Amino acid sequence: xxxxxxxxxxxxxxxxxxxxxxxxxxxxxxxxxxxxxxxxxxxxxxxxxxxxxxxxxxxxxxxxxxxxxxxxxxxxxxxxxxxxxxxxxxxxxxxxxxxxxxxxxxxxxxxxxxxxxxxxxxxxxxxxxxxxxxxxxxxxxxxxxxxxxxxxxxxxxxxxxxxxxxxxxxxxxxxxxxxxxxxxx
Numbered sequence: 001x002x003x004x005x006x007x008x009x010x011x012x013x014x015x016x017x018x019x020x021x022x023x024x025x026x027x028x029x030x031x032x033x034x035x036x037x038x039x040x041x042x043x044x045x046x047x048x049x050x051x052x053x054x055x056x057x058x059x060x061x062x063x064x065x066x067x068x069x070x071x072x073x074x075x076x077x078x079x080x081x082x083x084x085x086x087x088x089x090x091x092x093x094x095x096x097x098x099x100x101x102x103x104x105x106x107x108x109x110x111x112x113x114x115x116x117x118x119x120x121x122x123x124x125x126x127x128x129x130x131x132x133x134x135x136x137x138x139x140x141x142x143x144x145x146x147x148x149x150x151x152x153x154x155x156x157x158x159x160x161x162x163x164x165x166x167x168x169x170x171x172x173x174x175x176x177x178x179x180x181x182x183x184x185x
Contacts, residue, residue, distance in 0.1 A: 014033040
């Protein structure tokens with residue numbers, strides 16, 4: 001969790017660009033960035049809630065709000081890039097073949113603001129989120145993540161890894177019919 005906060009605390013703006021799947025730790029990495037741009041067809045989700053534990057960086061409530069966070073946490077379902085923008089996870093979605101160029105254009109705009117002012121601008125947003133309790137909220141849930149790994153369901157899931165990671169992930173997602181076992185919701 002501290003590593004993600006270190007990224008947030010950097011003076012330099014960090015921009016995430018998401019093609020394809022952005023799952024589990026990938027969502028945490030993107031959350032630690034200042035700006036997030038996705039392809040329309042990106043898939044953003046946290047499927048480990050289905051079989052292992054809650055996230056160690058519980059970003060869902062802060063970015064999605066209570067109802068959408070609850071649905072994401074209780075199903076492990078993914079969002080498309082467009083849904084991720086509508087929910088508040090990402091800034092904008094673009095066609096996959098335009099994403100690189102569009103994100104570069106945005107980065108060039110960001111770079112026009114002097115770095116000393118960008119550091120302050122970035123800090124304003126983070127300080128406001130901290131005043132609302134974001135860091136405390138994320139820290140307050142990290143122990144639940146650790147407890148999850150000691151639950152019967154999680155231990156059983158980890159035992160499936162003896163069959164191979166792909167097999168374990170497929171078995172996890174088969175009942176849901178998504179990720180590698182079907183079409184996303």
